[in-house]
Amino acid sequence: xxxxxxxxxxxxxxxxxxxxxxxxxxxxxxxxxxxxxxxxxxxxxxxxxxxxxxxxxxxxxxxxxxxxxxxxxxxxxxxxxxxxxxxxxxxxxxxxxxxxxxxxxxxxxxxxxxxxxxxxxxxxxxxxxxxxxxxxxxxxxxxxxxxxxxxxxxxxxxxxxxxxxxxxxxxxxxxxxxxxxxxxxxxxxxxxxxxxxxxxxxxxxxxxxxxxxxxxxxxxxxxxxxxxxxxxxxxxxxxxxxxxxxxxxxxxxxxxxxxxxxxxxxxxxxxxxxxxxxxxxxxxxxxxxxxxxxxxxxxxxxxxxxxxxxxxxxxxxxxx
Amino acid sequence: xxxxxxxxxxxxxxxxxxxxxxxxxxxxxxxxxxxxxxxxxxxxxxxxxxxxxxxxxxxxxxxxxxxxxxxxxxxxxxxxxxxxxxxxxxxxxxxxxxxxxxxxxxxxxxxxxxxxxxxxxxxxxxxxxxxxxxxxxxxxxxxxxxxxxxxxxxxxxxxxxxxxxxxxxxxxxxxxxxxxxxxxxxxxxxxxxxxxxxxxxxxxxxxxxxxxxxxxxxxxxxxxxxxxxxxxxxxxxxxxxxxxxxxxxxxxxxxxxxxxxxxxxxxxxxxxxxxxxxxxxxxxxxxxxxxxxxxxxxxxxxxxxxxxxxxxxxxxxxxx
Amino acid sequence: xxxxxxxxxxxxxxxxxxxxxxxxxxxxxxxxxxxxxxxxxxxxxxxxxxxxxxxxxxxxxxxxxxxxxxxxxxxxxxxxxxxxxxxxxxxxxxxxxxxxxxxxxxxxxxxxxxxxxxxxxxxxxxxxxxxxxxxxxxxxxxxxxxxxxxxxxxxxxxxxxxxxxxxxxxxxxxxxxxxxxxxxxxxxxxxxxxxxxxxxxxxxxxxxxxxxxxxxxxxxxxxxxxxxxxxxxxxxxxxxxxxxxxxxxxxxxxxxxxxxxxxxxxxxxxxxxxxxxxxxxxxxxxxxxxxxxxxxxxxxxxxxxxxxxxxxxxxxxxxx
Numbered sequence: 040x041x042x043x044x045x046x047x048x049x050x051x052x053x054x055x056x057x058x059x060x061x062x063x064x065x066x067x068x069x070x071x072x073x074x075x076x077x078x079x080x081x082x083x084x085x086x087x088x089x090x091x092x093x094x095x096x097x098x099x100x101x102x103x104x105x106x107x108x109x110x111x112x113x114x115x116x117x118x119x120x121x122x123x124x125x126x127x128x129x130x131x132x133x134x135x136x137x138x139x140x141x142x143x144x145x146x147x148x149x150x151x152x153x154x155x156x157x158x159x160x161x162x163x164x165x166x167x168x169x170x171x172x173x174x175x176x177x178x179x180x181x182x183x184x185x186x187x188x189x190x191x192x193x194x195x196x197x198x199x200x201x202x203x204x205x206x207x208x209x210x211x212x213x214x215x216x217x218x219x220x221x222x223x224x225x226x227x228x229x230x231x232x233x234x235x236x237x238x239x240x241x242x243x244x245x246x247x248x249x250x251x252x253x254x255x256x257x258x259x260x261x262x263x264x265x266x267x268x269x270x271x272x273x274x275x276x277x278x279x280x281x282x283x284x285x286x287x288x289x290x291x292x293x294x295x296x297x298x299x300x301x302x303x304x305x306x307x308x309x310x311x312x313x314x315x316x317x318x319x320x321x322x323x324x325x326x327x328x329x330x331x332x333x334x335x336x337x338x339x340x341x342x343x344x345x346x347x348x349x350x351x352x353x354x355x356x357x358x359x
Numbered sequence: 360x361x362x363x364x365x366x367x368x369x370x371x372x373x374x375x376x377x378x379x380x381x382x383x384x385x386x387x388x389x390x391x392x393x394x395x396x397x398x399x400x401x402x403x404x405x406x407x408x409x410x411x412x413x414x415x416x417x418x419x420x421x422x423x424x425x426x427x428x429x430x431x432x433x434x435x436x437x438x439x440x441x442x443x444x445x446x447x448x449x450x451x452x453x454x455x456x457x458x459x460x461x462x463x464x465x466x467x468x469x470x471x472x473x474x475x476x477x478x479x480x481x482x483x484x485x486x487x488x489x490x491x492x493x494x495x496x497x498x499x500x501x502x503x504x505x506x507x508x509x510x511x512x513x514x515x516x517x518x519x520x521x522x523x524x525x526x527x528x529x530x531x532x533x534x535x536x537x538x539x540x541x542x543x544x545x546x547x548x549x550x551x552x553x554x555x556x557x558x559x560x561x562x563x564x565x566x567x568x569x570x571x572x573x574x575x576x577x578x579x580x581x582x583x584x585x586x587x588x589x590x591x592x593x594x595x596x597x598x599x600x601x602x603x604x605x606x607x608x609x610x611x612x613x614x615x616x617x618x619x620x621x622x623x624x625x626x627x628x629x630x631x632x633x634x635x636x637x638x639x640x641x642x643x644x645x646x647x648x649x650x651x652x653x654x655x656x657x658x659x660x661x662x663x664x665x666x667x668x669x670x671x672x673x674x675x676x677x678x679x
Numbered sequence: 680x681x682x683x684x685x686x687x688x689x690x691x692x693x694x695x696x697x698x699x700x701x702x703x704x705x706x707x708x709x710x711x712x713x714x715x716x717x718x719x720x721x722x723x724x725x726x727x728x729x730x731x732x733x734x735x736x737x738x739x740x741x742x743x744x745x746x747x748x749x750x751x752x753x754x755x756x757x758x759x760x761x762x763x764x765x766x767x768x769x770x771x772x773x774x775x776x777x778x779x780x781x782x783x784x785x786x787x788x789x790x791x792x793x794x795x796x797x798x799x800x801x802x803x804x805x806x807x808x809x810x811x812x813x814x815x816x817x818x819x820x821x822x823x824x825x826x827x828x829x830x831x832x833x834x835x836x837x838x839x840x841x842x843x844x845x846x847x848x849x850x851x852x853x854x855x856x857x858x859x860x861x862x863x864x865x866x867x868x869x870x871x872x873x874x875x876x877x878x879x880x881x882x883x884x885x886x887x888x889x890x891x892x893x894x895x896x897x898x899x900x901x902x903x904x905x906x907x908x909x910x911x912x913x914x915x916x917x918x919x920x921x922x923x924x925x926x927x928x929x930x931x932x933x934x935x936x937x938x939x940x941x942x943x944x945x946x947x948x949x950x951x952x953x954x955x956x957x958x959x960x961x962x963x964x965x966x967x968x969x970x971x972x973x974x975x976x977x978x979x980x981x982x983x984x985x986x987x988x989x990x991x992x993x994x995x996x997x998x999x
Contacts, residue, residue, distance in 0.1 A: 085788065086732045086760075092406045094432060105783055108762060112734060112787055115760045120406075120435045122428060139635060143425055146658035147432055148405065315779060338786035412725045414752060440726075440755045442748060459955060463745055466978035467752055468725065 044166070052351045054166045054175045057184040058225035066229055070194050073347035077340070079116075089350055090119035093150040097123040098140075098165075099178075100156040105314060105338070106178050106188075110153050113345035119150075137161075138168060145170050151349065152176070159183035159218075174352040176345075182216050188313050189222035191344040193230060195337050196268055199309055203230040207265050209304075210235065210253075212272030212294060212321050213243045219313045220272055221251075228252045238262035240294065242283045259294050263303040271296055271312045274321045287320050297323045301331065309333050364486070372671045374486045376497045377504040378545035386549055390514050393667035397660070399436075409670055410439035413470045417443040418460075418485075419498075420476040425634060425658070426498050426508075430473050433665035439470075457481075458488060465490050471669065472496070479503035479538075494672040496665075502536050508633050509542035511664040513550060515657050516588055519629050523550040527585050529624075530555065530573075532592030532614060532641050533563045539633045540592055541571075548572045558582035560614065562603045579614050583623040591616055591632045594641045607640050617643045621651065629653050684806075692991045694806045694815045697824040698865035706869055710834050713987035717980070719756075729990055730759035733790045737763040738805075739818075740796040745954060745978070746818050746828075750793050753985035759790075777801075778808060785810050791989065792816070799823035799858075814992040816985075822856050828953050829862035831984040833870060835977050836908055839949055843870040847905050849944075850875065850893075852912030852934060852961055853883045859953045860912055861891075868892045878902035880934065882923045899934050903943040911936055911952045914961045927960050937963045941971065949973050 045061065047053045052065065079085060095114045099107050107123060114121040126140065144152070151174045154162040159181030166175040179185040193203075200206055208227050214220045214237050227235045228251075235253045237244065248255055256262035263269065274290060284290055296310065310322075310332045318324045327334060365374045365381065372385065399405060415434045419427050427443060434441040446460070464472070471494045474482040479501030486495040499505040513523075520526055528547050534540045534557050547555045548571075555573045557564065568575055576582035583589065594610060604610055616630065630642075630652045638644045647654060685701065687693045692705065719725060735754045739747050747763060754761040766780070784792070791814045794802040799821030806815040819825040833843075840846055848867055854860045854877050867875045868891075875893045877884065888895055896902035903909065914930060924930055936950065950962075950972045958964045967974060 085734070094405065094435075104764065104780075108764070108784070109787055111762060112760070112789075115734075120432070122431060124424065124428070136638075140424075142655055143634065143658050144428070146655040147429055147662055148659065149432075314783065318776075335782055335786040338783050339788065342787055414725070414755075440752070442751060444744065444748070456958075460744075462975055463954065463978050464748070466975040467749055467982055468979065469752075 051354065052348075054162075054177075055186055055348050055352055056162050056166055056175065056177045058186050058189055058222050058229065059184075061229065063229050063231065066190070066193065066226060069190055069344070069347050069351065070197055072351060073190075073194055073340070073343040076116075076343040076346045079343075085116050086118055087116070088118045090114070090117040090150075090353060093117075093119045093353065094148065095119045095121050095151045095153060095349070096144055096149050097121065097153045097178075098126060098144075098155070099124065100126045100154075100161070101179070103155055103179070106155060106341075109338070109341040110176075110178060110345055113342050113349060114153075116342070117346055117349060119349075122149075137165075141165055141168060145173055149173065150353065153178050155179045157181055174349075176348060176352065179218055182218050182221075184222045185218040185313075186222045186226075187341070187345055187348060188219050189226040190348065191337055191341045192219075192223055192270065192311060192313075193226050194340045194344050195311060195333050196309070198336075198340070199333065200267060203227075203232050206232040206267045207234040207236065208232055208268040208270065209238055209262055209266045210270045210272065211238045211259065211262070211296065213274055214239045214248065214272070215243045215245050216275060217272045220270075223270055224251050224253055236262060236266070238294070240284070259296075259300060260303060263300060263308075266304040266308055269296065269301075269304060269308060269310050271310065271316075271322050273313060273315065274317055276317070291320055295319070295321055295323060296326050298325050298329070301326055301329075307331075311337055314338065371674065372668075374482075374495045374497075375506055375668050375672055376482050376486055376495065378506050378509055378542050378549065379504075381549065383549050383551065386510070386513065386546065389510055389664070389667050389671065390517055392671060393510075393514055393660070393663040396436075396663040396666045405436050406438055407436065408438045410434070410437040410470075410673060413437075413439040413673065414468065415439045415441050415471045415473060415669070416464055416469050417441065417473045417498075418446060418464075418475070419444065420446045420474075420481070421499070423475055423499070426475060426661075429658070429661040430496075430498060430665055433662050433669060434473075436662070437666055437669060439669075442469075457485075461485055461488060465493055469493065471673065473498050475499045477501055494669075496668060496672065499538055502538055502541075504542045505538040505633075506542045506546075507661070507665055507668060508539050509546040510668065511657055511661045512539075512543055512590065512631060512633075513546050514660045514664050515631060515653050516629070518656075518660070519653065520587060523547075523552050526552040526587045527554040527556065528552055528588040528590065529558055529582055529586045530590045530592065531558045531579065531582070531616065533594055534559045534568065534592070535563045535565050536595060537592045540590075543590055544571050544573055556582060556586070558614070560604070579616075579620060580623060583620060583628075586624040586628055589616065589621075589624060589628060589630050591630065591636075591642050593633060593635065594637055596637070611640055615639070615641055615643060616646050618645050618649070621646055621649075627651075631657055634658065691994065692988075694802075694817075695826055695988050695992055696802050696806055696815065696817045698826045698829050698862050698869065699824070701869065703869050703871065706830070706833065706866065709830055709984070709987050709991065710837055712991060713830075713834055713980070713983040716756075716983040716986045725756050726758055727756070728758045730754070730757040730790075730993060733757075733759040733993065734788065735759045735761050735791045735793065735989070736784055736789050737761065737793045737818075738766060738784075738795070739764065740766045740794075740801070741819070743795055743819070746795065746981075749978070749981040750816075750818060750985055753982050753989060756982070757986055757990060759989075762789075777805075781805055781808060785813055789813065791993065793818050795819045797821055814989075816988060816992065819858055822858050822861070824862045825858040825953075826862045826866075827981070827985055827988055828859050829866040830988065831977055831981045832859075832863055832910065832951060832953075833866050834980045834984050835951060835973050836949070838976075838980070839973065840907060843867075843872050846872040846907045847874040847876065848872055848908040848910065849878055849902055849906045850910045850912065851878045851899065851902070851936065853914050854879045854888065854912070855883045855885050856915060857912045860910075863910055864891050864893055876902060876906070878934070880924070899936070899940060900943060903940060903948075906944040906948055909936065909941075909944060909948060909950050911950065911956075911962050913953060913955065914957055916957070931960055935959070935961055935963060936966050938965050938969065941966055941969075947971075951977055954978065 162177035475498040482497035802817035
C-alpha cells in the first residue's frame with residue numbers, strides 16, 4: 040500500500056497511515072482544521088456533535104498512556120463512542136489471529152480503528168483488509184511511522200514560526216529506531232522547510248539516510264548552528280544494553296541537549312520532544328522545562344490534531 | 360431458580376439467564392425487537408435514547424473481548440452508561456465475597472448486571488440475590504448457559520432461513536463442555552425445528568444427551584446428510600492435553616468441517632460458529648471464510664440481539 | 680499545603696484534599712448539595728448536564744474498585760467525560776515521573792484529577808503543581824486522609840440522626856493506619872458532635888492520639904456505652920503478619936463487633952464501615968447485615984456526596 044491508498048477516489052483522506060505520499064495541500068488542510076479546534080478547547084463545553092453515534096475502537100497492541108489518552112479525549116470531544124482495547128491481554132491470548140480480531144470488530148459496525156502496534160506495517164495491513172466504510176488511523180507502527188505525532192509537531196512549529204519555508208530543523212538522536220523521526224522528516228520535506236538536519240551517532244542512523252532528504256551530522260555542537268527548530272528523540276533504554284551505545288551518561292555527554300548547547304542554535308529556536316522524556320539522558324531538565332521548550336504545547340496540540348484527522352477521515356464517502 | 364423466575368408476575372422478561380423455561384412467544388418477541396435494531400445500525404447515527412441515564416455494569420469474571428465488546432457497544436447504542444469491570448483483578452483480590460461485591464454495586468443505583476463467570480450458576484445466584492429493580496443478563500456461566508449467544512444464533516438462522524419448522528440443525532463438536540451447545544439446543548427445540556442433531560466423539564458428549572431432545576451421531580460424514588444449519592463449536596485447546604482427545608490433527612481429520620464435508624449437507628446449508636474459531640482444528644479456513652459461512656454475520660447480529668434483550672429486561676415494572 | 684489552600688480567594692472549594700482546615704459551614708454546604716442529588720437517583724433518568732463537556736481523569740495509583748466506580752458513576756451522572764487510569768500499569772512503567780504524567784494530562788485540557796495514591800500527601804503534591812484551572816480531589820492518600828469517605832459518612836449520620844450536636848461516636852479498630860479514621864475524626868469534630876471516642880488496642884493507635892480531640896478506650900465493651908454511632912474500621916490483613924496483633928480470631932474476640940456487644944450501645948445506635956468488610960474479623964456478619972447496619976447506605980450516599988464535591992470544586996472561578 041502506497042501513501043495514495045490512504046485517499047479515496049476523490050482524493051479525500053480515508054485512512055491516515057503515513058505522511059509518505061500525502062501532498063502539501065492535504066497536510067495544510069489538516070493543520071487548518073486543527074486550528075479551528077484549538078479555540079474550542081478553551082470554551083466551557085468542549086464537545087461538538089460531529090461524530091455522534093460513531094463507534095471508534097482504540098486497538099493498542101503496544102502500551103501507550105499518552106497517545107491512547109489523547110485519542111480517547113479527541114474522540115469524546117467529537118461526541119463519538121470510544122472503546123479502548125489492550126489487545127495483548129485479550130483475544131489474541133485465545134490464539135485468534137489479528138485478522139480475525141479485526142473482522143469481528145468490523146462486524147460490530149465499528150466506524151474507525153485507531154491502531155498502535157509494535158510491528159511495522161500493522162496499520163497498513165489492517166487498512167488493506169477492513170470493509171470499505173471503515174477508516175484506519177495509524178497511532179504508531181513499529182519503527183515505521185507515527186503520522187499523527189508528526190502532524191502535531193508540524194502544528195506546533197507553524198503555531199510558533201508561522202512559515203515553514205525559511206526553517207532549518209534538526210532531528211536529534213536515535214533516528215534508526217524512531218517512527219517519529221521518519222514521519223517528521225517526511226512532513227517537514229513535504230511542507231517545504233529550508234533544511235532538515237539529522238544529528239546522531241553513526242550507530243543510530245539508518246543506512247542511506249541521505250536519501251530521506253536530510254543533511255547528516257554526527258556532532259551536536261556543530262549540528263545546532265543556525266537551527267530554528269530542534270526535535271529531540273526519546274532514547275529507548277533498551278538501546279543501552281545492546282552494543283549500539285556505550286552508556287547513558289556517555290550519550291548525554293555527546294548528544295544530550297543542555298542549556299549551553301541550546302545557545303548554539305538561533306536565539307529564538309524552539310525545542311520539541313514526542314515524550315515521554317528521559318531527563319538527563321537525551322535532554323537536560325532545564326531545557327525541557329525552560330522557556331524555549333514546547334513539549335507540553337505539543338501534548339495539547341495533539342488533541343486538536345487528532346480531532347481534525349478523525350473528522351476528516353470520517354468525511355470520506357460523505358459519512359459525516 | 361427455574362427459567363420461570365426470569366419473568367416477572369406479568370410474564371415479562373426481567374432477567375435473562377437461560378433459554379430453559381422460556382416460551383416460543385417470548386423468544387420470537389426478542390427476535391422481532393432485534394430485527395428493528397438491525398436497520399438502525401446502518402443509519403448515520405447509531406444511537407437511540409432508550410436507556411439514557413441507566414447504569415449497566417459489565418461484570419466479567421472471565422475474560423472475553425468479543426462478548427464484552429458487543430455488550431458494551433449495545434449498551435452505548437441504547438445511550439446507557441456502561442461500566443466494565445474485570446473482577447479477577449479488582450475487589451475480590453481484597454478478599455471480598457461475590458455477594459458483597461454485588462451488594463455494593465447495587466447500592467450505587469446500578470440498573471443492570473451483565474455477568475460472565477467461569478462457574479455454572481453464577482448469574483442465577485446473582486439474580487436471586489439482587490434488589491428487585493435490577494436485571495441480570497447471563498453472558499455465559501461455566502458450562503451451563505450462554506443464552507444471548509443462542510438468541511443471536513437463532514436470529515441469524517431466521518434471517519437466512521425464515522422458518523424454523525422444516526430445519527434440520529447439526530451441532531458439531533465439544534457438546535460436553537459447551538454452554539453455547541446447551542443454550543442452542545434448548546432454543547432450537549423451543550422454536551420447533553424439525554431436528555436437532557449433535558455430532559461428536561463419545562468423550563465429548565454429556566451422559567444421557569438424548570434427554571435434551573436431540574439425535575446423536577458420532578460420525579461427521581453421516582451426520583451432515585440433509586442438514587440445513589451447521590453450528591460448529593470451538594474446541595478448547597485444554598481438552599487436548601487431557602485424555603479426552605488424541606490430538607488436534609486427529610480431531611480435524613474426524614470432526615473438522617472441510618469444503619468436501621460441507622458438500623454432504625444440503626446445498627444451501629449455512630455454517631455458524633460462536634467464535635473465536637480455531638482454524639484447522641474444528642473448521643477449515645476455506646469454510647470459515649467461504650460463501651456459506653455466517654460467522655461474521657453472527658457477530659453483527661450479536662449487537663442487535665443484546666440491545667433487544669437489554670431493552671426488554673429494562674421494561675419490567677415499567678422502568679423504561 | 681494547609682487545608683486553606685483548598686479554597687480559592689473567595690473562600691470557595693477548589694480542591695478537596697483533606698477535612699482539616701475546612702469550616703463547619705462548608706461541610707454543611709456539601710451535605711446540603713448532596714441531599715439534592717440523592718432524590719435524583721430515584722428518577723428514571725439519572726443524569727444532569729452540570730459538567731457536560733468537562734474531562735475528569737481518575738488517577739488510581741492504588742487499586743480500589745469501589746471508590747473508583749463511585750467516582751466514575753458520579754462523574755457520568757453529572758454528564759462529564761471520565762477517563763480512568765490505573766497508573767501502576769502505564770506510563771510510570773516507562774520511567775516517567777509523577778509530575779511529568781500530571782503535566783502531560785493537564786496539557787490535554789483536563790479539568791479535574793481524582794487521585795488515589797499509596798503515599799500520604801500525593802494529592803496535595805499534585806494540587807500544588809497543577810495549573811490554576813484544574814481541581815484535585817483526594818480519593819485516599821496513604822495513611823493520611825480520605826475526605827470524600829468522611830463526608831459520605833457524615834451524610835449517612837445526618838440522614839439518620841439529623842443533628843450532630845448530641846451524638847457520641849465511636850471509631851473502632853486500626854486507627855493508626857486508617858486514613859478513614861483520621862478524616863472522620865476531623866469531620867465529626869468540625870461538625871460539633873458531643874464526643875468522638877476511639878476504641879483500639881494500644882498497638883493500633885497513633886502516638887498522642889488525644890491531641891486529635893478524642894477520648895481513648897482500649898476495651899470495646901466499656902467503649903460502646905452511650906454510643907449513638909459506631910464506625911468500624913477495616914483491619915488490613917497485612918497487620919496480622921506484623922508484630923502488631925496476635926491473630927484474626929484473637930482480634931475478633933477483643934474488638935470484633937458482635938450482636939451482643941452492639942447491645943451495649945444505645946438501642947438506636949447505627950453501625951457503619953467504609954468497606955470492604957472482613958466478616959468475622961472486625962465485624963460479625965449478623966451485625967454487618969443486620970437492621971442497625973448502614974454499610975450499604977454509605978455506598979449509595981457515596982455517589983451523591985462525590986457528585987456534590989465534584990460540582991462544587993468545578994464552580995470555582997465560575998467555570999460551571
